[in-house]
Amino acid sequence: MANADTIAATATAPGRGGIGVLRVSGPRVPAIAEAMLGACPRPRHATLGDFRDADDRLIDQGLALYFPAPHSYTGEDVLELQGHGGVAVQRLLLARALALGARLAEPGEFTKRAFLAGKLDLAQAEAVADLIDAASAQAARSAARSLEGEFSRRVDALVAGLVEARMYLEATLDFPEEELEGHAASRTRADVAALLGQVRDVERAASAGRLLREGLRVVLAGQPNVGKSSLLNRLAGDEVAIVTALPGTTRDPIRETLSLEGIPLHVTDTAGLRETTDAVERIGVEKAWGALAKADVVLLVLDAREGRRVADRAVLARVPAGVPVVEVHNKIDLGCEAARVPGEEGASAVFVSALTGEGMDDLKRAVLALAGRVPSTEGAFMARERHVRALARARTHLEGAGEPGLGPELVAEELRLAQEALNTITGAFGADDLLGEIFSRFCIGK
Ligand SMILES: Nc1nc2c(ncn2[C@@H]2O[C@H](COP(=O)(O)OP(=O)(O)OP(=O)(O)O)[C@@H](O)[C@H]2O)c(=O)[nH]1
Ligand SMILES: [Mg+2]
Known part of the structure; x- marks a missing residue:
């Protein structure tokens, strides 16, 4: 899934600041680094260097960081130039990278590449934006928990449980022996009840997180x-x-x-x-x-x-x-x-x-x-409307699967639909339009 083009953006907020960071990601990074710095810096080391323009004039002096693929945020070659946070300096650095063959990154494109490279799942990628946007300490803490993967792990555990229940159920569908059926049905009923309890727990925590956001x-x-x-x-x-x-x-x-x-x-x-x-x-x-x-x-x-x-x-x-x-x-x-x-x-x-x-x-x-703060927002992980809805959808299908008297084929189908709903949270089967929608709301340079 390697991207042919190299993207660049100023990663720090525009305006005056102590430090301004230019971020570049993609296959042209080594060439760009060499042209701007004279040599490609040693990987993963902070190197003090001169950042130069096409006429070899000094633009700025600062720290250069080079992360060769695949050990970088995006999984590609990444260069970060930490110069001074002045509008003109940053504009010159960016213009130089663009002149050397990079193109301007779209909002969220670095994180989108990180997602596509499997560095983050979708819920984590969204947590990146939420951490940046967090307006309170609680919101920041819960976004950090999601970014670290707590939310995704809870969802993955649910999916794993669903997969197991489906495998068992579908295996028994293939061998419909009389005496097996009673046992199989009661095991599936127990599975569904347990999963329903778990999905409700996650839904509660996600609702609290959504509230913070x-x-x-x-x-x-x-x-x-x-x-x-x-x-x-x-x-x-x-x-x-x-x-x-x-x-x-x-x-x-x-x-x-x-x-x-x-x-x-x-x-x-x-x-x-x-x-x-x-x-x-x-x-x-x-x-x-x-x-x-x-x-x-x-x-x-x-x-x-x-x-x-x-x-x-x-x-x-x-x-x-x-x-x-x-x-x-x-x-x-x-x-x-x-x-x-x-x-x-x-x-x-x-x-x-x-x-x-x-x-x-x-x-x-x-x-x-x-506001339903009762179970305390402390344990919440950052979640969005999208996540809460997907969890509610999964819950509805599990409730459907638990309906008494439902045939095993229909139970299996409800379980499949519940799994599909959960998969949209972490992006296991994310549709392209969903990805575009999510990443377009990021800031440029992230
Ligand atoms: N003594 C007292 N007066 C109050 C209190 N709250 C509001 N007032 C007075 O009640 C009057 C109406 O207050 P507003 O806040 O404008 O009432 P409102 O409900 O917004 O009114 P509308 O915009 O006309 O619908 C004002 O003269 C206020 O000073 C209160 O707790 N105690
Ligand atoms: Mg009034």
Whole structure:
């Protein structure tokens, strides 16, 4: 799977910096190294050298690292030139490599080559991008765990279990002797039950990882003037939204991303949900319903003095099924802490004051509890929507395989489909379009 062309890119972020790294990978690396440095550096040793242009003028001086194939990140010959991190210097170094026959690397192309060379599987390759993008220490730790292969090992173990169960089952299909059948069926049932338990465990850990990566969409909704915008400001610790005593202040949805214990919360403040003749406000209300439909968690804000009203029940009725709701009774500072009623139908209720900040910790705890943080994000490995969906697909097929009364051929087919779903995670049978999609989101030089 050797690539004929040689790729080059500046691997460090553009702009001023102490160090800037040019990275080159492919068969022309030895020739490029010789032309730029005068000689190919000793493999895997840091060599101080002069980086020169076509007229033998000095571009920069720095460390050169040469990794001959196959012992490199991409599995190809790789050269890294660590020069000074100036825009002009890096541009000259890159231009020189391009003039010597390299072409500009596409985003993620180095990692794609590493994947194609079998240095990383797909889940690990994605973890490279996630580690780079990680916005919190927890997210970085879980991406590092995935990169190191923990997620892939769990998936591989599942696949191995599936292969074994399939082999056993398919062998018995070939020898359908009467007395074997009862035993075979019960063994397969036990296999499927065990695999189902494992896939659920991995799915839980992956969901927690996805949460760290993608965060949670939290929508503040409720009647006008109950203090939705004040709550957003309190959560953000900043005057993000306009607050006035006039009902109908907020029109456009206002989005703000905050971090809660490392989990990104994408909080949307919306227009108070009421019937109105004001054309602008009406559009705002429409947008509020739209935001509500896409929420992962809804914070239904109420005025604690009045509690849940008929209009709030109408809002609850329109929250999509399965989306958790927290009833946030606001303005408790106004001394009307009547009854601290529990939430409607299992919704949790918290009592806060956006004005004084009282109860805000309860609110944060309630959101985190709903985020499914319960089994702690500590053990999570970085995962993406794609992975969680593949795991869910595998689980569904395993559940199908466990259906009582299903013929052995159909059980075998469900197991095959479960394995296929899992294979898409590590890329054992990755389709080309999937690869293009994944690697195009990387930064250039990685
Ligand atoms: N005493 C008290 N007043 C509050 C509290 N929270 C909000 N307010 C006041 O209630 C009024 C409305 O607050 P907003 O945050 O604008 O309410 P909203 O729900 O965003 O209103 P709309 O955007 O019109 O739907 C303002 O006068 C706030 O100062 C609170 O906890 N205590
Ligand atoms: Mg508002």
